[in-house]
Structure formats: C-alpha cells, structure tokens
Amino acid sequence: MTDSYDLVVIGAGSGGVRAARMAATYGAKVAIIEEFRVGGTCVIRGCVPKKLYVYAARFHDMFDVAQSFGWQVDASFDWPTLVAAKEKEITRLEAAYVANLEKPGVEIIRDRGLVTGPNGVHLVGQGRDLTAKYILVATGAHPFVPPIPGAELAITSNEAFDLPALPHSILIEGGGYIAVEFATIFAGLGVDTTIIYRGDCILRGFDEDMRRGLEAGLTDRGIKLIYQTTIKSLAKHGKDISATFSDGVTAPYGAVMFATGRNPNVRGLGLDKAGVKLTPMGAIAVDAWSQSSVPSIYAVGDVTGRAALTPVAIREGWYFAETVFNDNKLAVDHSQIPTAVFSDPEIGVIGLTETEAATHGDIDVYLARFRPMMNTLSTRTERMILKLITEKDGGKVLGCHILGSGAAEMIQLVAIPMGMGASKADLDRAIALHPSAAEELVTFKAPTYTYRDGEKIGG
Numbered sequence: 001m002t003d004s005y006d007l008v009v010i011g012a013g014s015g016g017v018r019a020a021r022m023a024a025t026y027g028a029k030v031a032i033i034e035e036f037r038v039g040g041t042c043v044i045r046g047c048v049p050k051k052l053y054v055y056a057a058r059f060h061d062m063f064d065v066a067q068s069f070g071w072q073v074d075a076s077f078d079w080p081t082l083v084a085a086k087e088k089e090i091t092r093l094e095a096a097y098v099a100n101l102e103k104p105g106v107e108i109i110r111d112r113g114l115v116t117g118p119n120g121v122h123l124v125g126q127g128r129d130l131t132a133k134y135i136l137v138a139t140g141a142h143p144f145v146p147p148i149p150g151a152e153l154a155i156t157s158n159e160a161f162d163l164p165a166l167p168h169s170i171l172i173e174g175g176g177y178i179a180v181e182f183a184t185i186f187a188g189l190g191v192d193t194t195i196i197y198r199g200d201c202i203l204r205g206f207d208e209d210m211r212r213g214l215e216a217g218l219t220d221r222g223i224k225l226i227y228q229t230t231i232k233s234l235a236k237h238g239k240d241i242s243a244t245f246s247d248g249v250t251a252p253y254g255a256v257m258f259a260t261g262r263n264p265n266v267r268g269l270g271l272d273k274a275g276v277k278l279t280p281m282g283a284i285a286v287d288a289w290s291q292s293s294v295p296s297i298y299a300v301g302d303v304t305g306r307a308a309l310t311p312v313a314i315r316e317g318w319y320f321a322e323t324v325f326n327d328n329k330l331a332v333d334h335s336q337i338p339t340a341v342f343s344d345p346e347i348g349v350i351g352l353t354e355t356e357a358a359t360h361g362d363i364d365v366y367l368a369r370f371r372p373m374m375n376t377l378s379t380r381t382e383r384m385i386l387k388l389i390t391e392k393d394g395g396k397v398l399g400c401h402i403l404g405s406g407a408a409e410m411i412q413l414v415a416i417p418m419g420m421g422a423s424k425a426d427l428d429r430a431i432a433l434h435p436s437a438a439e440e441l442v443t444f445k446a447p448t449y450t451y452r453d454g455e456k457i458g459g
Ligand SMILES: Cc1cc2nc3c(=O)[nH]c(=O)nc-3n(C[C@H](O)[C@H](O)[C@H](O)COP(=O)(O)OP(=O)(O)OC[C@H]3O[C@@H](n4cnc5c(N)ncnc54)[C@H](O)[C@@H]3O)c2cc1C
Pocket: 010, 011, 012, 013, 014, 015, 016, 033, 034, 035, 036, 037, 038, 039, 040, 041, 042, 043, 045, 046, 047, 048, 050, 111, 112, 113, 114, 138, 139, 140, 141, 157, 178, 265, 269, 300, 301, 302, 303, 307, 308, 309, 310, 311, 313, 342
C-alpha cells in the first residue's frame, strides 16, 4: 500500500461516496477518509432515519381515520422498538455503501482527514500523510446551535434519533425543514410539541399557500406555534428544561431541540493553509465544476453551501468525477431542483413560487383545494392544495407546489416534464388518472387568477 493517490476524498457521505466510486470506476486510484460512519448524514442521521420516523409518526393519522372505514384500533407505541429497527436498517445501508466503494477498488480509511496543502492530506489518528493529484472535500455540515446560556442542555437532529426515551413534551426552535419534520415526528408519536420561530410563518422562502397550509395542518395536529420569538436561555428544572423566551416568558419542557440551520464543516480542516477560499457564509467557494480557488482541490455537497440536499450532493460528486477523471466536463444545473418537506401534511415543490414568478413576467396561476378522498368518510376537513404556475396564456410551466399526501412522489414526476420545458398544453395532453389527487395537475381549465404587469387579477 503506497500513500500516493489520484484522488483522496475527505468525507464518505452522499457526495464523497458517489465521487469516489465513479472516479475509481474510471480507473483512478482513490482513497476515501471517514471519521464517523460511511454513508454520512443522509444515511446515518438525516434523510433515511428521518423518513423511517415519519412513517412511524403517520400511523397516528391513519389510526385516526381508520374508524370511519370500519376498523377498531387499539394501538400503542414503543420507541425503543423503532430506534432498534432504524439502527438495523442504517447498519445494513452502511454495509452496502462500504461494499459499493470496495467493488471498484476504493480504499476506505477510517480516520479524520486534514488538508495540508494543494496535494497533501494528513490522517489525524494514524499520524500518516497522503499525497494526491486531486483532493475532494465532501465533509458536509453540522447543526448550528445558537450561543445562549444553557444551550448544552438541548439536542439537535443528531441526537434526536437515539433519545433513550421519548420526552413528554418538546420545544423545537427553527422554522425550516428540520423543525417542521421533527415536529411532525414527535407530535405523531404522542409528544406534546411546540415550535418556536423568530419569523412570522414557518418555511420562509416557500410558496405562501404551502406555508399557510402546513401551518394549519400542524396546528390541527395539536402542534403549538410560537412566532416572532426566540429562546434566550435554558436551565435545568428538575427533570425538565426551563426555557426563557425573548418576550420574558419562561416555560418547562421535557426536551428542547435546535433546528436552527446547519453550517459547513470547514473548521480546522487546514483549508486556509492550502489557500482554499471560503464564501462570506463560510462555505467552500467553488465554480460550476466544483473546483475551489486551488486548482487541485474540489468540493461537493453541503460544505459548498449550494443546495443542501442529498441528490444534489450526489450529482455534484458524479459530475466532478466525469469532469476530472472521464474527460467529460459537466456542470450541475442547480436551477430546477425538486424538493419535499416530509411533514404532515407533506409538501412537494419545484420551480418558482407565486411571488417569485409574478416578478418575472405575466403569469397564470391554477389552484385547487380539495378534501382528499381518504378524508371523505371521516370528519377530517383538511384540504389538499395543488398549485401550478405558468407563463401567461398556458405557456411554460414555471412552478408546481403541492401540499398533502403523496406530494413528494408527485413532485418528482412533475420534475421530468418541467426539465423538458413543458407547457400547460403538454400537461393537458395527458389523460387524467382517476380517482387520484394528481389528476388535478392535468385537468386545470381556466386559470384561478393571473398576474399582468405584476398586478394580481381575479382569485
Ligand atoms: C435531519 C436531516 C434530514 C435530512 N433529510 C433530507 C431529505 O429528506 N432529503 C434530502 O435530499 N436531504 C436531506 N437532508 C440533507 C442531506 O442529508 C445532506 O444534504 C447530504 O447528506 C449532504 O451530503 P454531503 O456528502 O455533502 O455530506 P454528508 O452526508 O454530511 O457527509 C459528510 C461526511 O464527512 C465526514 N467528515 C467530516 N469531516 C471529516 C474529516 N475531517 N475527516 C473525515 N471525515 C469527515 C462526516 O462524518 C460525514 O460522514 C437532511 C439532513 C438532515 C440533517
């Protein structure tokens, strides 16, 4: 074994693993360094365990409507069973990731890697130095914890998956993806859940109808929302944690969780020594081909502060390998990324929001709000929302926003015609599938309202 490689990847998460595998497939001699568990955030403490827990939480809603379909359900929930089942599944996935790296000959080094120069990497544990023609930094991000007194008493998403027991109540600070997804999980599993958010409505940057629709859905499920307030301090209060808010109110909770964003893992990596420039937000600055200010050092995924999503990190890793090791220069198009929030109700979106689109030119908005069939036998009044935004007079589809059951699955498929530049007429050509929620997308007739010269007309 020599210490000289074509490529050394630091971080075996979504982006690093894909890049390492592809580069090795193209004949490069590759090592990948991982200090925690192979698979990274997504597999170990992100997308995968999160979605498994969302499934667990959603039985609550299902049991709720079950009676109206004739079922009698006497259910109880056991947290340790879920945690153990989750652990088994992520351990299986981790092994699959290791096997997929080893198949094309990637050497996996379990250690912490630091950059020592444009072609040098130091292994902290082994005290060994590696040289590499190229270095790929794919170290991901970590939860940001506001520096307040008592912050150490709180958890982040990292710890939430493996709590020894479910708390009786939880206060979650933040209004983004992680806050609303974990509120859904905890509330669904029977925890008295409160979100505290500094803004005036959750999911800033999402379409207004999605934000308000989710707000109503969370409230319906008993989740309390405190707006325009932050946590100022935390203190021990018997077995509970007492939180003091910016308005002076103090209240006890069984647990407190910060979901206040994630910062790129760049600290102490040695990037400054190598001359790698950072963005003002502290991410590694890269060009369209993921190349940093040092030509031999590339970076992909969350550490670059672009879109912090697994499929994006994977695509960046893949295109890096194509560009550098397959003589096939490819840049990732970050302009049209489908994304989902696995809350209850679920959200799936792609493209421009109504507010964004209205400032880009004349647009038509098609909006449907309806009670999903699953709810029609029950007393549940929750509505599904489907919104399609097009250029005026049935032109190109600019945005699609869906709130309700199946939204994530639907939006993935909407991404295909949108990527092809589909118009409203292209969608209309499809024959509806009945009965389904998605059929609304191909049966919209006249616009619900329009924007002309930035002014809303109708609706
Ligand atoms: C709770 C949660 C839920 C999420 N849900 C979704 C979702 O549903 N869908 C979605 O698309 N995205 C989701 N994400 C985001 C997604 O997980 C990330 O965008 C993705 O994992 C980024 O991949 P990456 O390769 O950049 O980094 P990561 O997957 O974070 O991998 C980085 C790896 O580098 C290692 N590392 C760091 N520094 C060093 C070092 N110096 N030496 C050695 N190893 C090091 C880390 O241990 C880690 O394994 C979620 C994130 C969280 C936190």
